[in-house]
Amino acid sequence: MQLKCCNKIICLKIPFHLQQLRYLDVFDGGSLLRVIEVEAPNLSNFQFMGHRQVQLSLAVGLQFKKFDLSFPGAVSYVCSAFPPSLRYVEALSLGSWREMIDTPVLPSKFLHLKHLSVDLQAMTFPPTYDYCSLISLLDASPSLETLVMNVLQKKMLHESIVGDTSHLRQMPGHRHDSLKTVKIIGFSSAKSLVELTCHIIENTTSLEGLTLDTTRGHPSYSCLTNNIGKCMLLRGDFMVEVRKALLAIRTYVEPKVPSRVKLNVVEPCRRCHDQPLIIC
Ligand SMILES: [Zn+2]
Incomplete structure (x- = not known):
C-alpha cells in the first residue's frame, strides 16, 4: 500500500484488521502529520519519508524485515527510541539532512540487521555532528554485512583533517566482524569521517x-556515466574539497588498508581535476 498523505491528517492509524498488509509506504510532502500508529500485525516492510519528525507508535509483536525512515533527526530518533519491532529488521535505511545531536548509544541490538544505509547528504550538514558517533550503530548491529553511507555536502563545514596536526582518535574495544562491504558516497576530508573510516x-x-566515492555519487551526475555520456564539470569550489578528500585518503586511509581489502577510490575525471582552482 502506498499512501500520499492528505494535508489534513494529523494521526495516521493502520488498524489491526488489515491482516494482509505487508508493505506500507508513506510520503509526507508537508502535511500536519504528527503520529503514525501501526497495528496491522503482518506488516513487514515500512517506509516513511517526511519533512519533519513524526512519532511512531508500533504495536507490540510487529516484526519488520525492512524499515526505511527519512526525516531530519531520523538517526538519533531511531537510535534513542529503538522500537522493539525493529529487533528483527534485516535492512534498515535512515535518511536525515540534519542531526542536532551525535548518534546515541543504542539501548538494544539489531541482531538480524544485514544491510544498513545511512543517508546524511545535505547542502551543509551540521558541522558539530561527529560521524564517529555512528560507531554505536555498528556496535548494535553484530550481523551487519553491508554499510552504505551518503555524506555528500555541497559546502563542507566540518573540521577538515587536512592541515590538522592533532592525532586521530582511536576507539578501541569495538569489533565489527561480519561487515564485508562498506561504501561511503560524498567522501570528504571531515576529520571525524576520516577517523570513522580508519576505525x-x-x-x-x-x-x-x-569504496570511497569523492564525487556526488549519483550516476546521472558522475563524470562519465551520466545520460549525455560526458562530464558536466563539477564546480570549482566542490573540487577544492574533493582534492582535500583525496589527499586525506592517500595520507590517512590508504596506509591502513590491509592487502585482503579491495579499496576503490572514485574520483572525478581529468577534466574536472584540471579546471582552475577557485578558493571560496
Ligand atoms: Zn568530470
Missing part, C-alpha cells in the same frame, strides 16, 4: 571491499 578498517577483520 572501520582497523576493527573489521571481515572487511573485503571499501
